[in-house]
Amino acid sequence: MLKLIIGNKAYSSWSLRGWLAVKQSGLPFEEITVPMFDDEWDKRTKGNEFAPSGGKVPILWDDKAVIWDSLAIIEWLADKTGKDRYWPADDAARGMARSMAAEMHSSYQHLRNECSMNVRKQFPAKQLSEPVRQEVTRILQLWAQARARWGTGGPYLFGDFGAVDIMFAPVVTRFVTYSIQVPPFAANYMETILSHPWMQEWISAAQEEPWVIEHYEQTV
Template identity: 85%
Template structure:
């Protein structure tokens, strides 16, 4: 059976991506949640299960294979099951979807830094620095292009739920947490993501976690 090691559901955006990717596979898996940055974190992440990842989450173990990056987990599971579970069948749509997923994976450092994930909170909109605003606009433009060009088959970015939605799901939660105003089409997409059964499961589980990381508990952190 697959084994997925994740961090706090309240705060760990990369863990959410890895977890959604495994859920999308349809394969059974063991889920292990470890509280990030507690007193035992450094010692724990030096253990054998964490060693290949350099102490980061999520980590997927598949027998002797270990995959420790969210986008790599998507691709591993797509190869293991069915790539159509994750990527559009249409070649042109698939090219755009891959580009968007890769951009999400490697970009938006200002948004990540200034608007940390916390699915248990909702703050008034903070004062946003120009670089953060620029990244938000870019994300909304990508969403609009995907929906307009390839989203006619369903309510997700490329019609059906897939890898791109997995990669952007934590951004949806950030926009909610920090009360970011979005156009109507984006609000509809965000509602679709938040209404997904797996997102509800994740957010509900986050409410029950006993751990608190103070850094993420105020909008000015």
């Protein structure tokens, strides 16, 4: 059976991506949550199960194979269970979807730093820095292009739920947490993501977590 090691569901955006990726595979898996930055975290990140990842989550163990990056986990599982579970069948759509997922993976550092994930909070709207505003605008432009060109077959970015939605799911929660205003089409997409049963399961579990990291409980 697969084994997925994740951090706190309240705060760990990359863990959410890895977890959604495994859920999308349809394969059974053991889920292990290691609370970030406490004594248990310090102890386990120095052990063998964390060693290949350099002490980061999520980590997927598949027998002797270990995959420790969210996008790599998506690709591993797509190879294992079928690419159509994760990526559009149309070549042009798949090219755009891969590009969007890669951009999400490597970009938007200002949004990450200034609007860290906390699915248990909703802060009042605040003045965003110009770099964050630019990144939000870029994300909304990508969402609009995907929905307009490829989203007619369903409510997700490329019609069906897939890898791109997985990669942007924590962005959706950030927009909610920081009360970031979005146009109606984006609000509809966000509601679709948030109402997905797996997102509801994740957010509900986050509410029950006993761990609190003060750094993530305050707006910058």
